[in-house]
Amino acid sequence: MRFGLTEEQRLFDDSLRAFLADRVPIETLRQQAQTGRGFDPAIWQGLCELGLPGLLVPESYGGAGLGVLDAALSAEALGHAAAPIPFAASAVMAPLAFANSASRDQQSEFLPRIAAGEMRVGMAFAGIGGQTGDATLTLQGNRLSGRVQGALDAGEATHLLVYLPDGRAALVEAGANGVSAQVRRSVDRTRPVTDLSFENAESAVLDAANDRMAAALRVVDAGRVMLAADTLGAAQYMLDQAVAWAKERVQFGRVIGSFQGVKHTLAEIVTMLEPCRAFVWHAAYAQDALPDEARLFACQVKAHVGDVGREASRMATEVHGGMGFTDLLGLHYWFKRCTFDRQMLGGPQRCREEAARLQGWKLAG
Amino acid sequence: MDLTLSGKYEALQAEVRAFIREHGHKSPKVGGPRRDPDQKTRDWQKLLVEHGYAARTVPREYGGFGAQPDVLEAAVIADAFAEANVSQGLANQGISMLVPTLLEVGTEEQRRAYVGPTIRGDMFWCQGYSEPGSGSDLASVQTRAVLDGDEFVVNGQKIWTSSAHFADMMFLLCRTEPEMPKHAGLSYILLSMKTPGIEVRPLTTMTGRAEFNEVFFTDVRVPASQIVMSRGQGWHVANVTLKYERLYLGDANKMSVRLRKLVDLLQTTEIDGEKLMALPEYRDRLLRIQGEVMAWRAHQLRLRTEQADGVDSGVKRLIVKYGGTMLLWRMSALAVDAVGAAGLPYDPSETDDATAANLDYMFDIGMIIGGGSSNIQKNVIGERGLGLPREPKTQPAAAGGRA
Numbered sequence: 001m002r003f004g005l006t007e008e009q010r011l012f013d014d015s016l017r018a019f020l021a022d023r024v025p026i027e028t029l030r031q032q033a034q035t036g037r038g039f040d041p042a043i044w045q046g047l048c049e050l051g052l053p054g055l056l057v058p059e060s061y062g063g064a065g066l067g068v069l070d071a072a073l074s075a076e077a078l079g080h081a082a083a084p085i086p087f088a089a090s091a092v093m094a095p096l097a098f099a100n101s102a103s104r105d106q107q108s109e110f111l112p113r114i115a116a117g118e119m120r121v122g123m124a125f126a127g128i129g130g131q132t133g134d135a136t137l138t139l140q141g142n143r144l145s146g147r148v149q150g151a152l153d154a155g156e157a158t159h160l161l162v163y164l165p166d167g168r169a170a171l172v173e174a175g176a177n178g179v180s181a182q183v184r185r186s187v188d189r190t191r192p193v194t195d196l197s198f199e200n201a202e203s204a205v206l207d208a209a210n211d212r213m214a215a216a217l218r219v220v221d222a223g224r225v226m227l228a229a230d231t232l233g234a235a236q237y238m239l240d241q242a243v244a245w246a247k248e249r250v251q252f253g254r255v256i257g258s259f260q261g262v263k264h265t266l267a268e269i270v271t272m273l274e275p276c277r278a279f280v281w282h283a284a285y286a287q288d289a290l291p292d293e294a295r296l297f298a299c300q301v302k303a304h305v306g307d308v309g310r311e312a313s314r315m316a317t318e319v320h321g322g323m324g325f326t327d328l329l330g331l332h333y334w335f336k337r338c339t340f341d342r343q344m345l346g347g348p349q350r351c352r353e354e355a356a357r358l359q360g361w362k363l364a365g
Numbered sequence: 366m367d368l369t370l371s372g373k374y375e376a377l378q379a380e381v382r383a384f385i386r387e388h389g390h391k392s393p394k395v396g397g398p399r400r401d402p403d404q405k406t407r408d409w410q411k412l413l414v415e416h417g418y419a420a421r422t423v424p425r426e427y428g429g430f431g432a433q434p435d436v437l438e439a440a441v442i443a444d445a446f447a448e449a450n451v452s453q454g455l456a457n458q459g460i461s462m463l464v465p466t467l468l469e470v471g472t473e474e475q476r477r478a479y480v481g482p483t484i485r486g487d488m489f490w491c492q493g494y495s496e497p498g499s500g501s502d503l504a505s506v507q508t509r510a511v512l513d514g515d516e517f518v519v520n521g522q523k524i525w526t527s528s529a530h531f532a533d534m535m536f537l538l539c540r541t542e543p544e545m546p547k548h549a550g551l552s553y554i555l556l557s558m559k560t561p562g563i564e565v566r567p568l569t570t571m572t573g574r575a576e577f578n579e580v581f582f583t584d585v586r587v588p589a590s591q592i593v594m595s596r597g598q599g600w601h602v603a604n605v606t607l608k609y610e611r612l613y614l615g616d617a618n619k620m621s622v623r624l625r626k627l628v629d630l631l632q633t634t635e636i637d638g639e640k641l642m643a644l645p646e647y648r649d650r651l652l653r654i655q656g657e658v659m660a661w662r663a664h665q666l667r668l669r670t671e672q673a674d675g676v677d678s679g680v681k682r683l684i685v686k687y688g689g690t691m692l693l694w695r696m697s698a699l700a701v702d703a704v705g706a707a708g709l710p711y712d713p714s715e716t717d718d719a720t721a722a723n724l725d726y727m728f729d730i731g732m733i734i735g736g737g738s739s740n741i742q743k744n745v746i747g748e749r750g751l752g753l754p755r756e757p758k759t760q761p762a763a764a765g766g767r768a
């Protein structure tokens with residue numbers, strides 16, 4: 001028994017982080033922010049070579065057959081780099097959706113393509129998973145109609161996978177007849193949100209799970225853990241930058257990190273942020289290994305890390321003074337990463353509400 | 366990562382539950398009064414040590430159970446006791462601070478003499494660090510120990526000494542080399558509180574109980590062999606103890622026990638005829654706390670694994686005291702708000718829920734101050750954990766701190 005990472009996990013993390021440090025410089029972020037579509041072909045290609053899209057795809061379908069914890073480590077590294085690529089939906093939730101809800105045939109048709117990185121899946125939920133905005137989806141046979149706002153990872157997706165309120169999911173090809181996607185630059189310029197509408201579009205319906213709602217929620221939960229991990233990475237980056245800045249910037253003839261006010265601000269950040277790392281690991285591990293606690297972990301980790309991310313990103317910005325507020329350092333990309341993660345798939349309030357219901361803590365009236 | 370309750374852990378869980386079914390009625394009340402432990406508490410402690418549910422990893426030759434460190438074993442045991450609301454045994458300055466210190470830097474004789482009786486609850490310790498002029502700036506202590514033949518002669522005064530009014534022994538930080546720079550002139554000495562020349566005067570605290578004391582030393586003679594490590598190394602030893610103290614003060618097991626009690630309290634307590642758990646303001650505070658406790662529990666599991674691997678956890682360890690004591694205080698604050706006006710009657714000698722809530726609510730502030738206050742913790746986290754520069758010294762001897 002141990003609570004920690006394996007040697008392989010560390011090595012993979014090192015190589016992923018080295019790749020990202022090399023290939024996602026701030027100039028790339030700035031370029032990507034112009035389009036805001038959350039997709040850089042060159043970075044994507046490199047990540048495919050590292051095997052990122054197939055992390056969770058079973059080996060028999062050409063993936064690495066790893067677990068949600070491995071994916072969470074990658075999500076943290078991507079958040080740390082503010083990498084403008086699809087991941088939480090495309091590389092984590094979608095493969096899990098196929099594993100949980102697709103027929104054998106559907107799995108063998110699509111999973112190898114996900115693992116190879118040739119299929120990228122944008123995802124949206126109607127009526128579950130903390131959906132906000134409009135959502136009116138209906139299925140007639142395999143014909144999908146209606147609209148849903150705020151799809152994740154859909155900027156340059158080849159496919160779109162949408163969940164209906166009853167837990168069924170429908171997969172369509174982007175650009176197929178009756179499918180339209182309006183990509184909108186989000187406050188986080190590294191990842192867009194996309195509004196989808198469908199008119200009698202032909203879809204593959206994923207409905208092979210015994211308990212379709214439970215299967216759908218497992219997908220939402222894994223996504224929540226990914227977003228928490230992304231926030232952890234982004235907030236850690238901001239803390240690292242703030243510490244480095246505090247050791248350099250001089251005022252009143254001293255480096256500002258020697259002032260207790262600044263030192264204590266940074267101590268506050270690390271005190272709230274560091275336990276989030278173990279929490280994310282635990283929550284991710286729970287998705288695969290602790291079925292009775294998996295939902296509670298997912299809801300609570302999303303809520304807690306979302307709150308910590310908000311505080312930490314604000315305080316780290318403050319430590320940079322006026323520089324933190326400008327575009328010159330680009331620190332705001334990470335602030336916005338936290339902002340995006342917090343709202344997507346349900347903010348802390350929504351997630352705690354679910355955590356309360358899970359435990360039977362019902363409100364009066 | 367492997368937290369599966371497979372094989373031996375399931376067996377251990379069954380074993381602990383069976384133990385609790387058979388012996389649980391002998392347990393003292395959980396979170397009971399902080400005073401001289403009674404016979405029931407001491408008997409319970411011996412039973413736990415015998416079965417390896419307390420002092421589990423202390424080597425057998427020193428009276429422990431001699432198990433290999435195993436995070437999940439510890440968690441399985443803690444959880445079984447918490448779910449049954451049964452005491453997990455004594456946690457005090459001797460067991461949680463002095464014993465690990467001796468195991469780390471004590472001599473063979475010192476370990477043999479003190480570890481066994483301490484973990485069994487037969488020997489109680491107090492910590493002689495703070496003085497009226499030396500609190501946060503601990504390295505400035507003035508209590509003197511002068512070597513006379515093969516004995517130290519101690520003179521001076523300590524203050525805020527918890528449990529000194531019933532402790533058998535003290536670990537004392539004193540000055541043996543006044544001519545040396547302040548951190549290098551200290552020694553760490555173990556002495557019996559029965560030694561002639563020691564006077565203990567209880568100080569009543571804000572809880573209404575006498576939890577700590579002033580201790581006066583007048584020509585107190587202590588064998589020179591009672592020193593831990595050697596003369597001038599007291600600051601190092603004192604910091605070994607502080608390391609354990611700070612982990613003990615932010616213990617996440619205590620949070621789990623309190624979380625269960627809070628859930629129970631909110632589910633059973635009513636205001637204007639409605640259960641607190643059905644009211645969003647109460648429920649939401651509990652949910653937030655639950656998330657924080659989950660984070661600190663996971664963090665503790667991670668630290669324990671690193672400890673078992675012999676890894677120095679650095680900043681991860683340094684944040685425990687500050688983060689843990691602040692969360693524990695927020696938990697007792699919610700308990701006080703839950704018992705509400707009906708919880709205001711207060712007699713510190715009682716042990717009912719409302720008194721316990723109010724007692725924790727005050728005592729937890731003491732935990733925030735003791736063992737190095739939050740400000741000092743934040744200095745340590747910033748300087749040692751994040752590598753930030755120290756405050757410039759205003760005068761040569763003024764800096765330092767309980768660090």
Ligand SMILES: Cc1cc2nc3c(=O)[nH]c(=O)nc-3n(C[C@H](O)[C@H](O)[C@H](O)COP(=O)(O)OP(=O)(O)OC[C@H]3O[C@@H](n4cnc5c(N)ncnc54)[C@H](O)[C@@H]3O)c2cc1C
Binds near residue numbers: 492527528737738766
């Ligand atoms: C419940 C309780 C139990 C205790 N038990 C023991 C015991 O058993 N044995 C023992 O030896 N001691 C014990 N203590 C003493 C405890 O360790 C000291 O109270 C503590 O270290 C603070 O010292 P002080 O009280 O002198 O406060 P001070 O050092 O005077 O501090 C007062 C305030 O100033 C702040 N401050 C001081 N220096 C700095 C600085 N450099 N930067 C920023 N802020 C600063 C502090 O944070 C604090 O808020 C106990 C204390 C309490 C409350």
